[in-house]
Amino acid sequence: MESHKRKDTIDWTEYFMAMAFLAAKRSKDPSTQVGACIVNEDKRVVGIGYNGFPTGCSDDEFPWSKTSDNPLETKYLYVCHAEVNAILNKNSTDVKNCTMYVALFPCNECAKIIIQSAIREVVYMSDKHAHKEHTIAAKRMFDAAGVRYTQYKPRHSRIVIDFTEIDWDSLNQVPATPKKPPNGTLDDAGVNVSELSLDDRH
Numbered sequence: 146m147e148s149h150k151r152k153d154t155i156d157w158t159e160y161f162m163a164m165a166f167l168a169a170k171r172s173k174d175p176s177t178q179v180g181a182c183i184v185n186e187d188k189r190v191v192g193i194g195y196n197g198f199p200t201g202c203s204d205d206e207f208p209w210s211k212t213s214d215n216p217l218e219t220k221y222l223y224v225c226h227a228e229v230n231a232i233l234n235k236n237s238t239d240v241k242n243c244t245m246y247v248a249l250f251p252c253n254e255c256a257k258i259i260i261q262s263a264i265r266e267v268v269y270m271s272d273k274h275a276h277k278e279h280t281i282a283a284k285r286m287f288d289a290a291g292v293r294y295t296q297y298k299p300r301h302s303r304i305v306i307d308f309t310e311i312d313w314d315s316l317n318q319v320p321a322t323p324k325k326p327p328n329g330t331l332d333d334a335g336v337n338v339s340e341l342s343l344d345d346r347h
């Protein structure tokens with residue numbers, strides 16, 4: 146029996162950023178999936194969200210296009226950003242003094258809502274739109290309002306979630322499970338095993 150604690154755990158920042166990336170897996174946006182996770186001063190998750198259309202606006206009926214001659218046929222007029230959804234999904238009275246973990250730097254519209262909801266800090270992964278006006282404006286507002294923003298530099302490019310880790314045999318409850326291959330991974334694409342990655346390519 147091991148008597149010492151495990152050392153190779155994920156740290157708090159990895160944990161919350163990974164939650165943001167896990168939420169992004171729910172996004173139906175074919176080109177960009179963003180997740181956000183809001184954490185209070187006690188390190189409790191109080192909100193989580195991803196980009197998608199508002200409730201009642203069907204993923205199958207509203208457009209996912211990035212470009213069209215008709216702006217009404219692009220996603221931009223309809224999609225709710227992950228940050229706004231995370232704030233609106235809060236399970237606490239408010240998000241005052243919380244930290245938001247988000248995969249992509251917030252746009253100016255989300256920055257306004259982040260500031261007005263009294264979130265104190267934003268930890269983001271990608272700043273790929275740093276040169277765009279919506280990001281420059283967001284940073285200007287954060288600077289003026291005293292919202293701190295820091296880029297997360299991951300120790301690992303991937304965090305794997307392996308459903309077989311706790312009990313390989315539990316997979317046998319799933320119909321038509323193949324034999325466990327020697328390397329402990331499954332190569333059959335149809336198998337109900339997920340590998341979810343915290344990955345800086347997004």
Ligand SMILES: Nc1nc(=O)n([C@H]2C[C@H](O)[C@@H](COP(=O)(O)O)O2)cc1CO
Binds near residue numbers: 177178197211228
């Ligand atoms: N911070 C952000 N949070 C978000 O949820 N989004 C969403 C809005 C769109 O659904 C998608 C961006 O689409 P695209 O222009 O990369 O195909 O990501 C975008 C940004 C970037 O500002």
Ligand SMILES: [Zn+2]
Binds near residue numbers: 228252253
């Ligand atoms: Zn936004």
